[in-house]
Amino acid sequence: MKRFKRILCYIGTDSSEAALSRAVSLAIQNEASLTIMDVIKPIPKGIAMIDPATEADELQQIMVDEHEQSLLARLAEYADTAVPIELVVATGDPATEIIRQVILADIDLVIKNADGVPGLGGTFGSVARSLLRMCPCPVWLLKPEIHGQFDRVLAAIDLDADDHEHQKLNRDILDLALSIAQSEQAQLHLVAAWGLWMEGPLRKRMGDETVDQMVTLQQMKVRSSLDEMIPSGMYDDHRIQIHLHHGDPSEVIRSVADTIEADLMVMGTVCRSGVSGALVGNTADTIFSELSCSMLAIKPAGFLSPVQVAARV
Template identity: 45%
Template sequence: MKPFRHILHVTDPSLDESTRCRAVELAIQNKASLTLMSVVEPLPRAIGLLNAISDTDGLQQAVAADRRRQLLEIASEYSCTGVPLDVVVTIGNRANEVVRQVISGKHDLLVKSAEGAGVVNRLLGSVSQSLMRIAPCPVWLLKPKLRGTFDCVVAAVDATSDDEATANLNHNILELSDSIAKRESAALHVVSAWDIWMETPLRMKMGDSIIDGMADELEASVRRRVDDLIGKTVTVGDVRKHISRGAAADKIRELVKHLETDLLVMGTQCRTGVAGFFIGNTAESVLSDVKCSVLTVKPEGFVSPIERDLERTVIRENAEPIFSIFSSQHDDEGRC
């Protein structure tokens, strides 16, 4: 797998210690730079108390400056790791600001703690969902208070189509999953679901024997593609296949729950080459109920709508890394 080079970690200075540790570990393992980012949302001017404050912009700048100070203190705790560290604080919409930083900073991985774990047992909050929709790089949402390593990694691929875009996305999903499973000494499970579209009316029109034959051919082709994908991509010894008939979202959710999965890796379907995006029905349905950490991957050619406007307020002294402790080899001894 091609190593990550520029990792962005979106963090809350008062929280996220376990997620920060994981982000630092990833930077060490990939010999990557790491940027710690926090977003200060604009003050709600409609609130009566704030109407009495004449300099709301100055107040926001003060909050942002204090947030930057906190991130600098956190970054200093990890300076001994040898990871090149930077700190960025912006003011604005959280999801949009993060994506702007991903684009301008040319980040190839976004790491964030998944918010919303206490709401209806769902792990992903609105900001996380937005980032999965519009961020152009892989988005790794880590379960809050994650401790230890991953024991079970599930890679969800679509083997019902052999078009180039889907094949490339499947390859990237499995390559990432394999690399993570290998590093974590985890079991790797590959899941793919298939079904006959409009099966009931087709049976009425064409007859059971024809549809049964179509089903046998489709299942065989799915199994061949999954076998071929695993053969070309997977290097870990402990890999298990799960080929199921039925709605993909249902089958993925069932497997994730049954295996007590630690990490789910899957793609998001989108229009490519245009500044517009919709998260696919399967991904939307699965991720809305997921309780484990997730890593989502975009198809090649994806263009974020945020790319049209990169202007924003950035609170930083300069564009140089705060800690530029480059060496030929990262020191494995760090705060975590």
């Protein structure tokens, strides 16, 4: 698998050994460079009032230097890997600084631990959620308890949409999931939820018999879209187990992920509608809070991060 050239691993304050190990392994597989990054809080400007002899900027640099030394110590065991490694310690908001580094260094993959606290917000914390919404490159969020290779990789796609943007995103999701499954010698599963627009109100107005016929036609259309996306023989070297269900995307995705005990889910975020669009807003929070596996999220082609847009103003 040689899909990434510049990988960034965010360490942060949590236990990030799983993310660091995965990042180094991916860098070796992809012959990629690796940036190890941490972000610390800015020193309050009022600190000079406590000790007039010490400038806030001086204290800030001391903290940066200490964090750099800490990162160097953690990287000692990877000294023989021959992976080009750069250390970056920034100050400010973690998600914003990570995205700025992504844009500055043309990073094509961010890896970090899922930073949620069980019982206090679910699987993914605030930094992870911000990256999923705003980071222009793929974001790989790892569950610390999932070690070693992945046994089951799940690709979530949107077959209801027929525009070019969604179709390309679907292909990108499947290609990336396949690449990872092959690399990990894992089972590859594909989940797609489909439905008839305004099915409930239509049943009240038109009756079940008519709407059932419409649902059948929609199912045939979705199945045809899937056959076009995965033509016979295209992935014969790695059999895909398909889960095509009629229902709410968020419920279908979570149910299939739990049923197959997925280790990693590959999906798209920030599109206009369908499964990908459902991953923005309240539905996204529901999925992120209850998902029990690691996630690799990718953006559609041409996505502009709000951080990037702000930087251009």
